[in-house]
Amino acid sequence: MREKLLYGLALAGGLLLVRNLYVILLGFENEASQGAIYRIIFFHVPCWFICFSAYALAGGSSILYLWKRKTIFDDLAVSAVEVGVVFTAIGLLTGSIWGRIIWGIWWTWGPRLTWAFICLLIYLGYLMLRRAIEDPTERAKNSAVLCIFAFTSVVITYKAIDWWRTQHPGAVLSFRTGGGNIEPAWEYMLLFNFLALALLSAPIVMIRMRQEKTQREIDGLRRRTHEL
């Protein structure tokens, strides 16, 4: 049942992504000033939605772990952070390629980009911290605290375009601007791609959680072999 759900979600996400790619490449006209390159936003923006959602999920799970002390919340936090880190890297990569054409540079130390990079480093630090602590309870407790504090970097990254003047384009989506800054068809495509990536990310998080459970079982068996 669980395996079927995993494959079902991944298949639905994959099919929706293929359909979206077809519409993005063949259904949409080139943008007047940017040409073909503007299409990158249809992956760039949903990637950031996914990583912000993943970090929020990880932060929520970390709070629940500290409250309930159930390992499933620690498993969910680390799985969500790992997926978030992958999508943060993809977001930075796609943004950098877009910037090379539109700005003429691969990178600039503007507030939005700098905070996005800091955010990536903090969550990479979270993953490294987990590898450095051997005791499972200590590891879960310390990393949960870090994960909760790390979420402030997500909020700052998200709000950077409102708080500071930055080279990065401002908000365009209706829920932030009240509408009128983006073609409705493009906005729907951004949301559809977010849905597709979310459908693909969900089974990845579930598989990663299963691996954490297996790792705990392995650690338990190792302790038992030492005792025998």
Add this chain to the structure above:
Amino acid sequence: MDERNFTYMFLGFAAAWAALAAYVVFLGAREGKLRRQLENLRRMVENREK
């Protein structure tokens, strides 16, 4: 279509997909490694308990 822009657009899509595919492959490899470790340890415990 601007050919240069198209090349970079393709590069952007390819980079995104390649990064995601690399992570999925890494995840699959880790899954295999964990399963092998688990099987070996289970066998070891069974042998020592006999």
